[in-house]
Amino acid sequence: MKGRLGRALVLALPWSWMALFFVVPFVIVLTIAFAEPSEGLPPYTPLWRWTEEGGPIIQLNLANFRLFLEDPFYLEAGLRSLRVAAVSATLCLLVGYPMALAIARAPERWRTLLLMLVILPFWTSFLLRITAWIGILQDQGWLNGALLALGVIQEPLQLLYTDIALYLGVTYCYLPFMVLPLYATLSKLDPALLEAAEDLGARPSRAFLQVTLPLSMPGVVAGFLLVFIPAVGEFVIPELLGGPDAQLVGRVLWMEFFQNRDWPLASALAVVLLLLLVAPIAIFQARAAREAA
């Protein structure tokens, strides 16, 4: 009995944390998603009301969810967001993996400094960094100026407000989220494993593919999710760097919420987005747990 009580107490803390900061907000958003928009405060109808006989009437409004299936606008925005997030996470992986590997293999006294350099941009305002990219990418910006001066191009390139700028911005901003978990797994890798692979006849490239890469997969997956998930809902970077056709879910959500003041629709969108993102994580964790067992 005592043991069971102790276990319950130990588990109570993380569970109440989850309840307070995830379940309660989610339930609030969920209830709004099933409501109908209305004038006034709050700008949606209550989910249930009392009849004159005293019984409750629950009104579930499924129109918002139906709209997502009927209006291709939302579906396209969702797919585009997934694509942008996937491409950005892949770019982060391609840039971040060599960085993390180099830091993990650098002499010990250099590692802290190199990690600091990765994290350093976080010390500047996010908006400031995005604005700086505008300065670099615009038609009269530094990049075009440099290319023109070097004679590589004759006319300024249209970079800002294109997908290139969008991917560049997302990759740049989320790179540390890729490098840090990768570094954490790579630095824990026993160097004797690589020596063993080479000793057994694997050239460095094959040793990397057969030993380093598979053993760093937890870091790859963690880094990918850490970039992918926030990138799907990213609002600021597409707004500032992306083109006018870059209707991503984050932007749509913001518009529905603040411009159209359609809280139920925005909430429904948020719920769908959340479920779509939680599913892959749940699958990954279940598989990891099965492998560990």
Add this chain to the structure above:
Amino acid sequence: MSSTAAEQPKSPVAARPGAAEPWRDPAADPFLRIEGVTKRFEGYVALDAVTLPIYRGELFALLGASGSGKSTLLRCLAGFIEPDAGRIVLDGQDLAGVPPYERPINMMFQSYALFPHMTVAQNIGFGLRQEGASKSVIADRVAEMLALVRMEGFGGRKPAALSGGQKARVALARALAKRPKLLLLDEPLSALDKNLREATQFELVNIQERTGTTFVIVTHDQEEAMTMATRLAVMDRGTLAQVGTPGEVYEFPNSRFTAEFLGTANILEGVVEAADDQATRIGSSELDFDILAEPGALKPVGSRAYVAIRPERMRIERTDAATPLGDNRLVGRVRDIAYFGDFFMYYVVLDNGKEIRVSQPNLRRMTARPVDWEDRVAVTWDAEASMVLPE
């Protein structure tokens, strides 16, 4: 006990029956030639012009404390470190510039370095897979190796599901799977507890004899080196202090360092007073007595000499206070007795404060010790037990 030490350096201890001793044959060609190998790291010399011939089929042990250079030498052989000077020639092939993955040498790592994401069978087959061997060839060889290390039925397990001893076996099987010309073993059994370590030592020797592979083993454990090796090298600060069979090095140490590193030794200091064909007489410079040794110590009269005597070659008996010192006879007081189970180690303080260690086998159960704490004792030994150190 008084055998003839003069004709010794031949073979003082039991060589394995029928074992060849190619190192005694000047015409024999070494299988592995380490010639003048030098390696400097920032601030110190890890290997100082080490020259060492090793013969085919040997189980050669590099023995030394940490920092003696034994691991550096092993890593030079494996190819992880390129020597600054000198050559390493294996079976006629100069290994200079040959990367680890092209050397016909495999290594059993101290941590075993088993690939955690692969099964036991995949680990053992890893080397053959790099050569592009066919699946059936790999499967056959893996089965053969699993049988060799008595791990049949474990092929599908992951390393995390193995005990320490099983990991050691898999590491050995993996290192032998490619039939290397030379197998390197880096402190192979240091992670195992004592009983398992001893059992595995014999098994390693067994496997070495069955496969005929040349083994070079690095260890800091002198018992391990003594019990397993055909020959061993005691290393000290990047040089070879002494090379020989375990018996040669133990019975004929060439310096204070090897005498004290391999086993235990009491070192006495003196000046050679007489050296005839009967005995070598050395006058102690510490106490008023003479050390007698066998003739043929190769030290001229009047020269300074160190004599090492093993604790197990000394006798101890209670005596009265008036007993004088004599030839090979010291007198002192028992300060401490260490009980090891199979023997006692007596720590005897001489009158000048010097401490002598004497061990006595624990021959009878439950008897009172003949010598006890604070007893006044005489310590004696035979002339043949006096090892006059050349250096």
